[in-house]
Amino acid sequence: MKIAKKLVDEATINQFIAGDVKAFDAIFEAYNAKLENFAYSILKNESDTEETVQEIFVKLWEKRTSLKQTSSFESYLFSVAYNTSMTLIRKRSKEKHYLEYLENVNTDSLINVLESEFTEEELQQLQQRLNKHIEALPAKQQEAFKLKHFDRLSYQEIATSMNISKNTVENHIVKAHKYLRESLKKDYFIVMLLVSLLN
Amino acid sequence: MDIKGIINYLTNHYHKDNVRDTVDNLADERNNELYEPIFRMLWRKTGSQKRLKSGETARLNAIHHKINLSGKANNQKDNSRIRRLMYSTTMKVLSRAAVWLVIPFLSFLALTMWFPKSILINNQASVVHTEVVAPVGSQINLTLPDGSKVWLNHGSRLTYPQCFKGACRTVHLEGEGFFEVESDFKHPFFVETKKMTVKATGTKFNVKAYDDSPDFETTLVEGRVAVMKTVDEKRRLISKLDPNQHFKFKSESSKYIVKDIDPEKYIAWKDGKLMFEDDALPHVMRKLERWYNVDIIIEDEKLKRLTYKATFFDETLDQVLEKLATVSPIKYEYEKREFNENGTLEKRKVTIKYDLKN
Structure with a gap:
C-alpha cells in the first residue's frame, strides 16, 4: 500500500491544536490546493468548491481540540473534507439546474486533478472489498440488498420476487446497511492500523 | 453500488446519460460508508497542484474572518454569564431602593414612548413616491430632497417618498447605487433592497442588489453603516461595517462575508x-x-x-x-x-x- 506523504510536520499540528494561528495558516498553505482539488472532483464547479473549502477550514479550527493524536491528522482532515463535500452534493443533487449543468458541461473542460488515474486493478480491489462485506450478510438480507442495488428493483418488485411483504424487504435493507456500516468500520480500523504500523 | 460509475464521475469520464443516476447514488446517505474507500483512494491520488486563479490570501482572510465571527459569538456567551451573575447581586441591593424610583421612571417612559410615535403617524399619512430609473447602458446621478446624493449604475431603479426629509429617510433600491448621505444622526437613512437593508447616518457607501443575482453587497467608504435584514416585519442587525469594509451576502448559502478591501474597485463605476x-x-x-x-x-x-x-x-x-x-x-x-x-x-x-x- 502506498503511504501518503505528510504535508505538515507534527510540531505544527501540535501548535495548531493549542490554538496557534500561524500553525493554522501553515496548514492552510499546505493543504488548500489539495482540498480544492478534492472538492472539485466531487462538485465540479468553482463556487461550490471555494465555499466547501472555506467550511472545511472553519470546522477544522473549531474542532481542533477534539484532535487527540497528531498521527491521524491526515485521516481526520480527509473525513472533514469528505463529509463537507458530500453534504453539499447531497443538497445540489436535488437542484434541477445543477443536474442540467452536469449533463451539459463539456467533461473535457473540467479540470483533472489526479496525480495518477484509477487503475483497473484498484477498481477491482475496491469492488472485491465491497463484495467481501456484502457476502458476509445473512442470506435474506443479502438477497434483498443485491436486488435493490445491483438489479435496481423497487421495494415492491423485490417483495414479489422474494415472496415476502414490502415491509420485510425494507427491514432487510435497513439491517443490511447497518451491518455493512459496522463491518466496514472494523475493516477500516484494521487498514488504518496497518498503515500506522508501516509508518 | 456502482463503483465504476462513481469513479468515472469523479475523474470526469462520465456520460451525460447516466450522471443523474450516479449523483443520486452518491447523494444517498446510506451509501456514505460504503463509498468511503473510493474517496480515500481519491484523496490519496489528488494532487496539490495550485490552480490557475490567484487570491489565496484573500481566501485565507475570509476564513480568518469567519473564525473570528464564530469566536466572538462564543465569547459573548461567556460574557453574558458573568454579567448575569453581577446583575443578580446588584439587583438585590437596588430592589430596596427601587420602589422610590418607579414613579418618576414610569412617567419618563410614557413621555418618550408616546410622543415620537404620534409624530411618525402624521408623517406617514401622505406618501407619494418618485421613481428614478437608469436603464442598462446608462448611469444617472441625482440629489434627494434632504441633500443626499445618489449615483445609479446601469439597470438600476430607485424609489423614494416625495416628503423625504425628517423622520423617515427610506429609499428602495433595485440594482446598484452609490450614496453620499447628508448627516442627520436623529434621522437615519435607510436603503431597502429585496434582500437586506442598509442603515446610515452621514456617510458614503455603495449598495449592490440586482434582482437577477442571488447576492447582496455593500461597501463602506466613509462613516458607519449597519446591514439589516427584515424578519417578521422587524429589522434585525446582521453586521456593522467600518470604512474600507465590504459586506457580501449569498442567498444561495445564506452566508455572509465581511472583508477589508480597497473600496476604489467597488465604486469606480460611478466615475x-x-x-x-x-x-x-x-x-x-x-x-x-x-x-x-x-x-x-x-x-x-x-x-x-x-x-x-x-x-x-x-x-x-x-x-x-x-x-x-x-x-x-x-x-x-x-x-x-x-x-x-x-x-x-x-x-x-x-x-x-x-x-x-x-
Missing part, C-alpha cells in the same frame, strides 16, 4: 471606470453584460478560473474584449443578430472561447 482587481472571468463578463447591454457566454469551464486586473475608461466593448484576449488564453466571437418579431434587433451575444495562442 465611469470599469475596474477589475483579481476578479474571475465570470464576474468580469457579468459586469460587461450590464455595462454594454450584451449577453456573454463562457464556453469552457476551465476559463472560469482566469482572473484579471485591469481598469477601462471610455472604451467600447470591442476594445475591452480585445485587450482581455491579448493577455489571456481566450478569444471572442460575436453571434449573428436576428430581428425580433417587432422589427428590433435582438440583444448582442458574445461567446468566449478557449484559445491557446501560438
Whole structure:
C-alpha cells in the first residue's frame, strides 16, 4: 500500500491544536490546493468548491481540540473534507439546474486533478472489498440488498420476487446497511492500523 | 453500488446519460460508508497542484474572518454569564431602593414612548413616491430632497417618498447605487433592497442588489453603516461595517462575508471606470453584460478560473474584449443578430472561447 506523504510536520499540528494561528495558516498553505482539488472532483464547479473549502477550514479550527493524536491528522482532515463535500452534493443533487449543468458541461473542460488515474486493478480491489462485506450478510438480507442495488428493483418488485411483504424487504435493507456500516468500520480500523504500523 | 460509475464521475469520464443516476447514488446517505474507500483512494491520488486563479490570501482572510465571527459569538456567551451573575447581586441591593424610583421612571417612559410615535403617524399619512430609473447602458446621478446624493449604475431603479426629509429617510433600491448621505444622526437613512437593508447616518457607501443575482453587497467608504435584514416585519442587525469594509451576502448559502478591501474597485463605476482587481472571468463578463447591454457566454469551464486586473475608461466593448484576449488564453466571437418579431434587433451575444495562442 502506498503511504501518503505528510504535508505538515507534527510540531505544527501540535501548535495548531493549542490554538496557534500561524500553525493554522501553515496548514492552510499546505493543504488548500489539495482540498480544492478534492472538492472539485466531487462538485465540479468553482463556487461550490471555494465555499466547501472555506467550511472545511472553519470546522477544522473549531474542532481542533477534539484532535487527540497528531498521527491521524491526515485521516481526520480527509473525513472533514469528505463529509463537507458530500453534504453539499447531497443538497445540489436535488437542484434541477445543477443536474442540467452536469449533463451539459463539456467533461473535457473540467479540470483533472489526479496525480495518477484509477487503475483497473484498484477498481477491482475496491469492488472485491465491497463484495467481501456484502457476502458476509445473512442470506435474506443479502438477497434483498443485491436486488435493490445491483438489479435496481423497487421495494415492491423485490417483495414479489422474494415472496415476502414490502415491509420485510425494507427491514432487510435497513439491517443490511447497518451491518455493512459496522463491518466496514472494523475493516477500516484494521487498514488504518496497518498503515500506522508501516509508518 | 456502482463503483465504476462513481469513479468515472469523479475523474470526469462520465456520460451525460447516466450522471443523474450516479449523483443520486452518491447523494444517498446510506451509501456514505460504503463509498468511503473510493474517496480515500481519491484523496490519496489528488494532487496539490495550485490552480490557475490567484487570491489565496484573500481566501485565507475570509476564513480568518469567519473564525473570528464564530469566536466572538462564543465569547459573548461567556460574557453574558458573568454579567448575569453581577446583575443578580446588584439587583438585590437596588430592589430596596427601587420602589422610590418607579414613579418618576414610569412617567419618563410614557413621555418618550408616546410622543415620537404620534409624530411618525402624521408623517406617514401622505406618501407619494418618485421613481428614478437608469436603464442598462446608462448611469444617472441625482440629489434627494434632504441633500443626499445618489449615483445609479446601469439597470438600476430607485424609489423614494416625495416628503423625504425628517423622520423617515427610506429609499428602495433595485440594482446598484452609490450614496453620499447628508448627516442627520436623529434621522437615519435607510436603503431597502429585496434582500437586506442598509442603515446610515452621514456617510458614503455603495449598495449592490440586482434582482437577477442571488447576492447582496455593500461597501463602506466613509462613516458607519449597519446591514439589516427584515424578519417578521422587524429589522434585525446582521453586521456593522467600518470604512474600507465590504459586506457580501449569498442567498444561495445564506452566508455572509465581511472583508477589508480597497473600496476604489467597488465604486469606480460611478466615475465611469470599469475596474477589475483579481476578479474571475465570470464576474468580469457579468459586469460587461450590464455595462454594454450584451449577453456573454463562457464556453469552457476551465476559463472560469482566469482572473484579471485591469481598469477601462471610455472604451467600447470591442476594445475591452480585445485587450482581455491579448493577455489571456481566450478569444471572442460575436453571434449573428436576428430581428425580433417587432422589427428590433435582438440583444448582442458574445461567446468566449478557449484559445491557446501560438
